Amino acid sequence: MTEAPIDAVDAGGDGDADREVVENERAELREFIDRLSPDDIKSGGWFTKLLAQALSSYTDKVDWQYFQERYKGVPADAIVDQRIKLAARYAALEGGLSAGAYTTAIIATLGSLGGASPATVPAAVATVMVDVAFITRLQLRLAHDVAVLYRVPLDLSDPEDMWKLIRVAFTIKSGEVVRGGVIKTVPAMMRPVIKRFYSKGVLTAAKGLPFVGKFLLQRNVIKIGIPLVGVPLAVTLNRYTTLLAGRHAQAIFRNEARVIEVAEGLSKRSKHPELMPWVAWLVITAGDKMSDDEALLIRHLVRLVRDQHHVVDERFAHLVDIEPAEVWRRLDAEPGDLSDLLEVASRVAAVDGPVNELERAVISELRDRCCRA
Numbered sequence: 001m002t003e004a005p006i007d008a009v010d011a012g013g014d015g016d017a018d019r020e021v022v023e024n025e026r027a028e029l030r031e032f033i034d035r036l037s038p039d040d041i042k043s044g045g046w047f048t049k050l051l052a053q054a055l056s057s058y059t060d061k062v063d064w065q066y067f068q069e070r071y072k073g074v075p076a077d078a079i080v081d082q083r084i085k086l087a088a089r090y091a092a093l094e095g096g097l098s099a100g101a102y103t104t105a106i107i108a109t110l111g112s113l114g115g116a117s118p119a120t121v122p123a124a125v126a127t128v129m130v131d132v133a134f135i136t137r138l139q140l141r142l143a144h145d146v147a148v149l150y151r152v153p154l155d156l157s158d159p160e161d162m163w164k165l166i167r168v169a170f171t172i173k174s175g176e177v178v179r180g181g182v183i184k185t186v187p188a189m190m191r192p193v194i195k196r197f198y199s200k201g202v203l204t205a206a207k208g209l210p211f212v213g214k215f216l217l218q219r220n221v222i223k224i225g226i227p228l229v230g231v232p233l234a235v236t237l238n239r240y241t242t243l244l245a246g247r248h249a250q251a252i253f254r255n256e257a258r259v260i261e262v263a264e265g266l267s268k269r270s271k272h273p274e275l276m277p278w279v280a281w282l283v284i285t286a287g288d289k290m291s292d293d294e295a296l297l298i299r300h301l302v303r304l305v306r307d308q309h310h311v312v313d314e315r316f317a318h319l320v321d322i323e324p325a326e327v328w329r330r331l332d333a334e335p336g337d338l339s340d341l342l343e344v345a346s347r348v349a350a351v352d353g354p355v356n357e358l359e360r361a362v363i364s365e366l367r368d369r370c371c372r373a
Helices: 015-034 038-043 045-061 064-070 076-101 104-115 123-149 159-169 188-198 205-225 237-269 276-284 292-309 324-332 339-350 357-372
Strands: none
Touching (some): 015 045, 015 076, 015 123, 038 045, 038 123, 038 205, 045 205, 064 123, 076 237, 159 237, 237 292, 276 292, 276 324, 276 339, 276 357, 324 357
């Protein structure tokens, strides 16, 4: 999204104002592209450079307070919905402005870079790269906005959090959006094109940022060269892929916000913060496989116990295999009402879906011990 404050984000929008924003962003990105070399584009290094340009000043300005000032009292879901629609509208406008550049001749130029000198990017390639950079920056900032609105903490100086934002923004693992059913919001005639668009990019963190740049460029070239589709339909990929990317970000960050909310509620009500991680971990490890939601929950529980209750348990931090007998020993040594720990076990077991038999057995044993206490 543009760094300028956006106050009118209704679903209809102001066509002239939107067009002005898009044209200004295109002009800014053209200057960015003009500073790239052909090797930056071929190697994918353009993405690393755009990443810094796209997020540095933007994330300093567009924070929770930014949205609070403009949408005071409005639920996060409503604001997220409007931000996604606005981004999709911008993407569609930009696609229309770039449509003239989408010719099969440019595909060949992208592959060879026209024999250009090391310091010069051919004009045709630069035109397409403006489109690619626009959509890339738009989706990065949209994913950032969604995380901020759901109050999911992201430290973009942390490589792990940065990679998380990239994965969410560009729907990596490939096909998650398609498999997740979000594609049902797309007109039926566009679905085969969308599936082809997302079929190209299975990435792993080990491949690094330049590889992401190559992947994004290759994926976007699809809309230039799809046979029998035609430019007007192909460029609508900008709109629908941005819409799907936004919905994907909403699903990921809204779920994370839900898990954080569970952890915060348990921490706030806990009378035994030193025992809470042990009980939670016993329930989580009762099954054969730990879910992403369970891993996220224990991470935030430990953080909250440390930050809110000033409990740092080195033994728990170094734990490899948890022994149920050790947990029961700790509970038996604690006098008084332990019902808050029963709530911990129940909420942890349910955080990733229906409670399974192994989790239910742990909760049953815990209930018996709480009753005896």
